[in-house]
Amino acid sequence: MPLLTYLEAIRQGLWEEMERDPSVFVIGEDIGVYGGAFKVTAGMLEEFGEDRVIDTPISESAIVGAAIGAALMGMRPVVEMQFMDFIACGFDQIVNMAAKLHYRWGPAVPMVIRGPSGAGVHGGPYHSQSNEMWFVHTPGLKVVAPASAYDAKGLIKSAIRDNNPVIFYEHKFLYRRIKEDVPDQDYVVPIGKAVVRRPGTDISVITYGAMVWTALEAASELEKEGLTLEVVDLRSLLPYDEETVLASTRKCSKVILLHEDTRTGGMGGELAAVIAEKAFEALDGPIVRVTAPDTPVPFAPPLEEYFLPNTQKVMEAARRLAAY
Amino acid sequence: MAGTGSSTKVVRTTKIDAALLGKMIYYLKLTREAESRIENVLYRQGKIVGGVYVGRGQEAIGVGAALTMRAGDVTFPCHRDFSVFLIRGFTLADMMANWLARGDSPTRGRENTLHIGNVDLGIFPIISPLGATLPVACGAAMVLKRRGKGNVALVHFGEGTTSLGHVHEAMNFAAVQKLPVIFICNNNQFAYSTPVEKQYAVESLAVRGPAYGMPGESVDGTDVLAVFGAVERGNARARAGKGPTFLECVTLRMTGHSAHDAAEYVPEKMKQTWAKKDPIQRLEKLILDKKILSRKQIEELEGKVREEVDAAIADAEARPLPPGKEAIEGVYCDTECWWSKKRL
Amino acid sequence: MSTNVIMPQMGESIAEGTITKWMKKVGERVDRDEPLFEISTDKVDAEIPSPAAGLLTQILVKENETVAVNTVVAVIDGEGSAVAVPAATEPKPETAHQGPIHAAPQAAAHIPPPAAPTASEQIETGEDDVRTSPLVRRIARENNVDLGQVKGTGLGGRVNKKDILDFIEQRGPGTPVAPSAPAPAIAPTPSPVSFTGASQAVPMTPMRKQIAEHMVASLRTSAHVYTVVEAEMTRVVAARDRFKEEFERRHGIKLTFTSFFVRACVEAIKESPIINSSVDGTNIIYRRDVNIGIAVALENGLIVPVIKRADEKNFLGVARAVQDLADRARTKRLSVDDVQGGTFTITNPGSFGGLFGLPIINQPQVAIMGVGAIEKRPVVRDDAIAIRHMVYLSVSYDHRVIDGATAEKFMGRVKKILENWDEAVL
Structure with missing residues (x-):
């Protein structure tokens, strides 16, 4: 199997879907001639032509809206947000239009909005956000956030084939840092299914995106101290895999909810609620969140470092919880 | 007050097609009758809940525009464009059922008023932030362009929403991409209570077209033939691959924003002036003048329209409300799609 | 923090x-x-x-x-x-706790600080005073565990999952309450060995480890010497047979052989106080109170509840104490008090059919008596072979402080008391 970066895996998935299904096209800012700000769509214009690799004005509402219109007409558009921070400019289209169409009058809305999110690259407040929860709180959307190259390819394919609007959160920190064996044939990773990245018995760390790697690192370190963490990679945030979350909770009885997103109203809060509702009697300690604080993402390296959850913070939380 | 035809050329159609005029008068009258029942009867009887928004005085826009459409064209009507839904294939009974929140209706009780759509009919409804349909219409137009069959996308909206960012983005996008889309603005001079002076600072919205690189035209929105002709011109350009057109249709909203609004903010004199321009009376006069239909024939038509509306309401009222538990169904379009199941 | x-x-x-x-x-x-x-x-x-x-x-x-x-x-x-x-x-x-009592198999380390609760205190304080989690409460409910019995090692003495699972493992699964929910997430596991090869390593439970350590330590500490006597139980059996129904009816408790042995030992100890001592460096610590421990086998170990001040009790008092401890051992409601402070231990290999056993001394005590199986045997009486109820009684004693003569005297006294049983039972 070829060794692909996370970014290359996304490109390969997109590319294969473009080849497989002529109704798939990509649309966004600087994605054609330039190949995208991060080069996810590099080479596609030459391969698939202007009709299917569409450079647009800086108009997130128009881009998303146009994708919705195309989806209603039977196409499978894939929108690139140059940065997920800018998705706010297309917010009305996503939450009021795309998300509700099927519920309101029944049409399929097969479209994907994908783009880089997350911090750790000194991007400052507008090139670093993890704003997935805006959409997790919107019924009708699906939200996925792969952590591995394998999942990135499998999930982009699932997202494209899905008949609902899917917001696909890529993590820019992982783009070129993660390299994995990725099958070059067709496969999908189902939306809504989490995966246990590392089994453990003492504490379940439920996370997603780049924080999966942080959790795995913490788990390796803590194993030396005799503490075994189970790392659950949600992969999908809406719908999320409640079954796996609860199973891991019941197995470990202690839970850390880890995310790069800010604290209040984050995925951790939602998971904590469902765990408290459905696995209360499996709990042997408080449900603990390790998250970014409730601030914008700061720029200066020490500020950003302070802001972001990291291995050390996870380990400290795990030790405290283990002692509880 | 909105200016009419100030900035760009106004071409009045001179072509009189008896069959077309017959359709026009029929749909105008059917729309007026149906909306009047909705506003003055069903709503007041408590049978229609929620807001009631009608297009009295503005019916010519929907009728004029929709009658230009061909197979494969798509339309994005607004909430005051009742006639578009009828002309493009919804039944009156289904529309009434939707107003009455029935389970067996185009939205199965999920949506109110005219937020009804049908992909097969090429009808895509608004969402309440109105301008949001313009980018979506651009997307549909992109697909039509790629299909290469000369189809167009018509999108209706009001002057109020032209102040929204969506509209700017969509018009720019359509012009850049040379999309076959006709932007049809119903300038009924009040966005809820806000008059045009507080909405925009140009003399006529028609200037917006050239500003984006497309023709802009302003017509009398109470003149169905004028609307028809203007949309046809836009269509011709679009079908020829020359891109979008912006069309302002000037009217006055002859009701409140909704049935609960007495519109006291609209000057009485203005109402009187525009009452004289009633689109149905105007067309009726033309039809009588040209002897296309007799007075008696028109009365017969009115009787037929009333019967149709009676029947549609009876049909709709006979349908049950949706069971409450259906509220959780049909959020996602997955396998076992709830919408694809036949209703009981 | x-x-x-x-x-x-x-x-x-x-x-x-x-x-x-x-x-x-x-x-x-x-x-x-x-x-x-x-x-x-x-x-x-x-x-x-x-x-x-x-x-x-x-x-x-x-x-x-x-x-x-x-x-x-x-x-x-x-x-x-x-x-x-x-x-x-x-x-x-x-x-x-008084004295350096390293109660060997008493599982003391896993029995918590809270006071030995009487029944009424139990109701007042209940579990709610135990700092723990929803999970632990559920496990406790499903396994009939009194959380007050479980020592918490978590933050601020919280009883956590590990604590209760260790507790259950040591105690054995007990009588689980039928779980109302589907399969409990954490099964109390008496790990059955499933062989994948010729042998299979299974880690010792904490209780097992503790017993192992204490037994080896005891052998290392005390100079074990053993002696066995045989006692005729005719009078004891007769007394028991005659009074057991009336005894149970009158007192609501069973008339067990254990009570007879306890009484016999207590009386014999009064005449040989060295049996009731312990060793502290070069001192011999004599104990005023005679606290008799009774070894009770558990599924995965054993526990030794103690009859406190047995010397102050008459037969009925001893019988009550035996019954009470037996009941509480069965329902896992022994408190820390119940298993501490023993000065002499009686163990009962006979209950499993053993003729006699040679037990290891329960430190820091200096003697332990093993009771063999009571059975009819042919014995010579007046030069004739007779059939009598007989029992072998063994004693393991610490030769550091007890010499053979003393031990034999003690055992002789026990034998004599049993053979000539004349104490009122009712």
Whole structure:
């Protein structure tokens, strides 16, 4: 199997879907001639032509809206947000239009909005956000956030084939840092299914995106101290895999909810609620969140470092919880 | 007050097609009758809940525009464009059922008023932030362009929403991409209570077209033939691959924003002036003048329209409300799609 | 990291304590082990050292207030590392136990500080005073565990999952309550060995480890010598047969052979006090009270509840104590008091058919008696072969302090009491 970066895996998935299904096209800012700000769509214009690799004005509402219109007409558009921070400019289209169409009058809305999110690259407040929860709180959307190259390819394919609007959160920190064996044939990773990245018995760390790697690192370190963490990679945030979350909770009885997103109203809060509702009697300690604080993402390296959850913070939380 | 035809050329159609005029008068009258029942009867009887928004005085826009459409064209009507839904294939009974929140209706009780759509009919409804349909219409137009069959996308909206960012983005996008889309603005001079002076600072919205690189035209929105002709011109350009057109249709909203609004903010004199321009009376006069239909024939038509509306309401009222538990169904379009199941 | 300061259990049966003096004020710094407050209980007055170093941020119980043991009386905000090792900062409730009793198989380390609760106290205090989690409460419910019996090693003495699972593992699964929910997430696992090869390594349970350590330590400590006598049980069996129904009817308790052996030993010990002693360096510690431990086999180990002051009890009193301890051992409701303070132990290999056994001394005691199976055997009486109920009684004694003659004298006395049983039973 070829060794692909996370970014290359996304490109390969997109590319294969473009080849497989002529109704798939990509649309966004600087994605054609330039190949995208991060080069996810590099080479596609030459391969698939202007009709299917569409450079647009800086108009997130128009881009998303146009994708919705195309989806209603039977196409499978894939929108690139140059940065997920800018998705706010297309917010009305996503939450009021795309998300509700099927519920309101029944049409399929097969479209994907994908783009880089997350911090750790000194991007400052507008090139670093993890704003997935805006959409997790919107019924009708699906939200996925792969952590591995394998999942990135499998999930982009699932997202494209899905008949609902899917917001696909890529993590820019992982783009070129993660390299994995990725099958070059067709496969999908189902939306809504989490995966246990590392089994453990003492504490379940439920996370997603780049924080999966942080959790795995913490788990390796803590194993030396005799503490075994189970790392659950949600992969999908809406719908999320409640079954796996609860199973891991019941197995470990202690839970850390880890995310790069800010604290209040984050995925951790939602998971904590469902765990408290459905696995209360499996709990042997408080449900603990390790998250970014409730601030914008700061720029200066020490500020950003302070802001972001990291291995050390996870380990400290795990030790405290283990002692509880 | 909105200016009419100030900035760009106004071409009045001179072509009189008896069959077309017959359709026009029929749909105008059917729309007026149906909306009047909705506003003055069903709503007041408590049978229609929620807001009631009608297009009295503005019916010519929907009728004029929709009658230009061909197979494969798509339309994005607004909430005051009742006639578009009828002309493009919804039944009156289904529309009434939707107003009455029935389970067996185009939205199965999920949506109110005219937020009804049908992909097969090429009808895509608004969402309440109105301008949001313009980018979506651009997307549909992109697909039509790629299909290469000369189809167009018509999108209706009001002057109020032209102040929204969506509209700017969509018009720019359509012009850049040379999309076959006709932007049809119903300038009924009040966005809820806000008059045009507080909405925009140009003399006529028609200037917006050239500003984006497309023709802009302003017509009398109470003149169905004028609307028809203007949309046809836009269509011709679009079908020829020359891109979008912006069309302002000037009217006055002859009701409140909704049935609960007495519109006291609209000057009485203005109402009187525009009452004289009633689109149905105007067309009726033309039809009588040209002897296309007799007075008696028109009365017969009115009787037929009333019967149709009676029947549609009876049909709709006979349908049950949706069971409450259906509220959780049909959020996602997955396998076992709830919408694809036949209703009981 | 804050540390809760709790009212310690200063003694076996102490349920509450009164704070007589705070030696620090809120806001003052306190060192670990520095005297923090003074308490007065039914048994002792004591100065309590601080469990942690830091700032005394809260005093929750004022002077002259009386609170239940384990009540949080103060909070200390720690300094330095945010990661506390709370188990180490807990006051050790065992400190007040009398004597250096390393109760061997008593599982003492896993039996908690709270006072041996009487039935009525149990109702008042209940589980709600136990700091624990929803999970642990559920496991306790499903496995009939009194959480008051489980020693908490979590933060501030919380009973956590590991604590209760260890407790259940040692105790055996007990009588689980039928779970109302589908399969409990954590099964109390008496791990059945499934062989994948010729042999299979299974880790010892904590109780097993403890027994192993104590047994080996005992052999290392005491100079074990063994002797066996045979006693005729005719009179005992006759007395038991004759009175057992009436006894049960009148007192509501069973008339067991154990009570006879306990009584015999107590009487014999009165004449050989060295049997009731222990060794402390070069001192021999004689014990005033005769506290007889009765070894009870459990599924994965054993436990030795103790009849306290057996020397003060008549036959009925002993029988009541035997029954009470047996019942509570069965329902896993033994308290720390129940398994501590033994001065002599009786074990019963005969209950499993053994003719006699040679038991290992339960430290720090110096003798242990093994009772073999009571059975009819042919014996010579008046030069004729007769059939009699017989029993072999063995004793293991510590030759450091007990010589053969003493042991034989003791066993002779036990034998004589049994063979000539004349004590009123009813």
